[in-house]
Amino acid sequence: MKRIPAEYRLGWLLVAPAVSAMLVVTAWPVLYAFWLSLFRYDLRFPGQRAFIGLDNYLSVLGSEVWWQSLGNTLIITVGSVAVELLLGFALALLMHRALFGRRTVRTAILIPYGIITVVAALAWKFAFDPTTGFVNALLGLEQAWLTERGSALFVIIFTEVWKTTPFMALLLMAGLTLVPDDLLRAALVDGASAVQRFFRITLPVMKPAILVALLFRTLDAFRIFDTVFVQTRGAQSTESVSIVGYHTLITRLNLGLGSAVSVLIFVCVVIIALLFVKGFGTALARGKEER
Amino acid sequence: MRRSVSSRPPVPPGARAALRWLGTALVLLTLAGCDDLPFPKDPPMPEVPLLRWYVFAEPSGAFAAAAERCSQQPEETFRVELVALPADADQQREQLVRRLAARDSDIDIIGMDVIWTPEFAAAGWILPWTGRLAEQVRAGRLAAAVQSASFGERLWAAPFTTNTQLLWYRTDRVSTPPTTWQQMLDLAESLGAGAIQAQGERYEGLTVLFTSLLASAGGAVLDESGTRVALPDEPTRTALGVMQRLASFPAADTSLATDREDQARLAFETGAPSFMINYTYVWPSAQRNAPEVAANMGWARWPAVVEGRPSRVTIGGINLGVGAWSRHPQLAFRAAACIASEDNQRLAAERGGLPPTIAALYDDARVRDTFPFADLLRETLQDAVQRARSPLYNDVSLAISRTLHPMRDIDPQHDVARLRAVLGRALRSEGLL
Numbered sequence: 001m002k003r004i005p006a007e008y009r010l011g012w013l014l015v016a017p018a019v020s021a022m023l024v025v026t027a028w029p030v031l032y033a034f035w036l037s038l039f040r041y042d043l044r045f046p047g048q049r050a051f052i053g054l055d056n057y058l059s060v061l062g063s064e065v066w067w068q069s070l071g072n073t074l075i076i077t078v079g080s081v082a083v084e085l086l087l088g089f090a091l092a093l094l095m096h097r098a099l100f101g102r103r104t105v106r107t108a109i110l111i112p113y114g115i116i117t118v119v120a121a122l123a124w125k126f127a128f129d130p131t132t133g134f135v136n137a138l139l140g141l142e143q144a145w146l147t148e149r150g151s152a153l154f155v156i157i158f159t160e161v162w163k164t165t166p167f168m169a170l171l172l173m174a175g176l177t178l179v180p181d182d183l184l185r186a187a188l189v190d191g192a193s194a195v196q197r198f199f200r201i202t203l204p205v206m207k208p209a210i211l212v213a214l215l216f217r218t219l220d221a222f223r224i225f226d227t228v229f230v231q232t233r234g235a236q237s238t239e240s241v242s243i244v245g246y247h248t249l250i251t252r253l254n255l256g257l258g259s260a261v262s263v264l265i266f267v268c269v270v271i272i273a274l275l276f277v278k279g280f281g282t283a284l285a286r287g288k289e290e291r
Numbered sequence: 292m293r294r295s296v297s298s299r300p301p302v303p304p305g306a307r308a309a310l311r312w313l314g315t316a317l318v319l320l321t322l323a324g325c326d327d328l329p330f331p332k333d334p335p336m337p338e339v340p341l342l343r344w345y346v347f348a349e350p351s352g353a354f355a356a357a358a359e360r361c362s363q364q365p366e367e368t369f370r371v372e373l374v375a376l377p378a379d380a381d382q383q384r385e386q387l388v389r390r391l392a393a394r395d396s397d398i399d400i401i402g403m404d405v406i407w408t409p410e411f412a413a414a415g416w417i418l419p420w421t422g423r424l425a426e427q428v429r430a431g432r433l434a435a436a437v438q439s440a441s442f443g444e445r446l447w448a449a450p451f452t453t454n455t456q457l458l459w460y461r462t463d464r465v466s467t468p469p470t471t472w473q474q475m476l477d478l479a480e481s482l483g484a485g486a487i488q489a490q491g492e493r494y495e496g497l498t499v500l501f502t503s504l505l506a507s508a509g510g511a512v513l514d515e516s517g518t519r520v521a522l523p524d525e526p527t528r529t530a531l532g533v534m535q536r537l538a539s540f541p542a543a544d545t546s547l548a549t550d551r552e553d554q555a556r557l558a559f560e561t562g563a564p565s566f567m568i569n570y571t572y573v574w575p576s577a578q579r580n581a582p583e584v585a586a587n588m589g590w591a592r593w594p595a596v597v598e599g600r601p602s603r604v605t606i607g608g609i610n611l612g613v614g615a616w617s618r619h620p621q622l623a624f625r626a627a628a629c630i631a632s633e634d635n636q637r638l639a640a641e642r643g644g645l646p647p648t649i650a651a652l653y654d655d656a657r658v659r660d661t662f663p664f665a666d667l668l669r670e671t672l673q674d675a676v677q678r679a680r681s682p683l684y685n686d687v688s689l690a691i692s693r694t695l696h697p698m699r700d701i702d703p704q705h706d707v708a709r710l711r712a713v714l715g716r717a718l719r720s721e722g723l724l
């Protein structure tokens with residue numbers, strides 16, 4: 001079907017306000033941050049502002065702090081997204097299959113997602129605290145969870161999982177509704193077991209939905225700030241890249257160096273998105289061929 | 292949807308009109324938005340100039356009462372309004388510096404933490420005190436408090452309240468308080484786990500602990516000029532040794548690495564610990580929350596690091612600066628001088644438990660009621676030490692607390708060099724911290 005040029009024009013006219021708004025609120029700050037990152041610029045010493053090219057980037061990339069925080073961020077991202085995917089799938093299947101009280105089940109599962117991250121992070125911080133918390137009493141332990149790297153990372157990941165699994169479950173449940181019932185029934189007639197039906201039919205049909213869910217959560221998890229800030233402030237080597245950016249930009253007022261950190265975080269996010277979109281592309285292409 | 296669109300003519304007859312209407316509406320909306328810009332057409336003319344005092348939210352209301360009193364002076368024509376800042380000093384600074392860097396004229400008087408003086412002064416965010424008013428707010432004040440408000444030979448703020456740490460101990464378990472860290476650590480060993488409560492989280496409190504230990508051992512973080520790292524070998528190693536021993540000692544609290552002042556206070560109020568390094572606010576708090584602990588609570592001078600050399604403890608507190616972009620700087624100076632006057636310092640001490648900077652007030656009967664340890668407090672303050680005096684203090688402090696956290700992993704031999712390297716980078720504004 002060929003579209004008439006006038007139709008295109010109308011289309012562009014209609015999206016023009018949205019596009020210009022996006023350019024102003026998104027593209028401009030990104031470009032400005034990039035511009036700032038090329039300067040030595042500390043808000044406390046505005047007189048010493050000078051163009052230094054890519055020196056800020058060299059300084060950040062040559063720093064132990066950046067690589068360590070990038071490692072921490074990746075651990076938190078991979079750890080939380082993997083667990084969320086598994087748990088989210090279980091919950092999605094539960095919500096999908098629930099025969100009665102469907103609404104109640106769905107609402108109950110969504111509650112953690114409705115809680116503000118800072119509140120959730122504080123609540124779990126207190127829960128894991130050796131003096132005020134219930135976790136040690138429950139498990140019969142004498143552990144100061146947030147004082148060591150391993151256990152502190154565990155608490156952070158746990159909080160993230162607790163908070164965002166419902167989101168994952170919701171997206172996956174939407175994917176589950178895509179799986180046609182007659183396909184599953186036909187497989188049943190052909191003698192496929194429940195496991196076979198899940199891996200051979202449900203999963204392949206759901207692939208695009210899974211990829212969307214993973215992309216959203218990975219991008220979100222990579223930018224983690226509030227949970228770490230509330231629970232450890234980045235101590236015990238749990239610093240995420242966003243915390244490093246915050247320290248440089250907001251606490252030290254070093255606009256040049258801080259902008260370089262922000263731009264690098266942006267680059268990481270773009271790389272993650274590209275990797276996923278590539279995965280997407282193949283999934284979608286195959287979907288078309290099959291059709 | 293799609294089919295219905297493509298089956299119709301490309302631009303439906305009404306579309307053009309609708310677009311025109313939309314455009315007009317957008318323009319109107321934009322214009323209407325201009326009304327809400329921060330320039331009201333006719334600003335309400337206040338009868339008396341309003342001065343805004345940005346300071347942490349003081350819970351007892353002592354600051355509000357002081358602001359009210361100064362507004363009521365018959366010979367003055369201004370009104371002081373409190374603007375509450377967060378309780379955490381880092382967050383107070385964060386909010387203030389962004390606004391000051393953006394030349395916010397709304398900030399008239401600033402309740403400044405003592406560590407901000409060099410930074411704010413060097414950046415030109417506050418105005419220096421000169422002439423008669425400077426003499427007035429300096430007169431009779433503790434030397435360390437005046438020093439905390441000065442930078443480069445000038446006075447940048449009016450000393451208002453001060454603070455420092457004491458050693459708190461259980462009189463029912465310890466007959467004579469230890470005078471050195473060595474003694475305290477030895478004693479704590481016999482008293483069991485968690486006997487000493489201190490500040491070990493990675494934040495300003497850890498820098499304070501290090502600064503006090505280092506000064507007590509005879510060292511300093513920066514040299515006199517404030518631009519080069521000092522950290523003399525022997526004292527630095529001694530100070531790091533004490534920190535390491537405090538944290539790895541069997542008597543150390545397991546949660547030391549996440550403890551701030553308040554966690555230490557809460558733990559002490561449970562009755563289990565025998566020693567605590569903390570500010571004076573723990574005294575009224577214990578009387579309120581744990582009277583049975585307060586009944587057996589003694590105080591002593593912060594322990595020395597070297598036998599026979601009195602400890603030198605870090606000074607804290609709030610000084611009053613005048614914002615450089617204030618619309619009424621002269622009025623703001625007079626208002627700040629009034630807030631920092633003797634009557635209001637007494638009020639802040641009595642009601643808010645904030646130690647005064649006027650030395651003579653420590654002999655005042657009502658102040659001594661609030662601080663039964665007034666003599667000890669004044670004596671400690673007379674020997675107090677300043678934290679590094681540098682416009683880059685924040686970077687310096689971040690570098691110290693990052694390098695020395697967690698305290699149990701400190702290696703005194705190796706960490707002196709590491710600390711020097713990191714501080715050097717911080718002073719040159721180089722790289723991430």
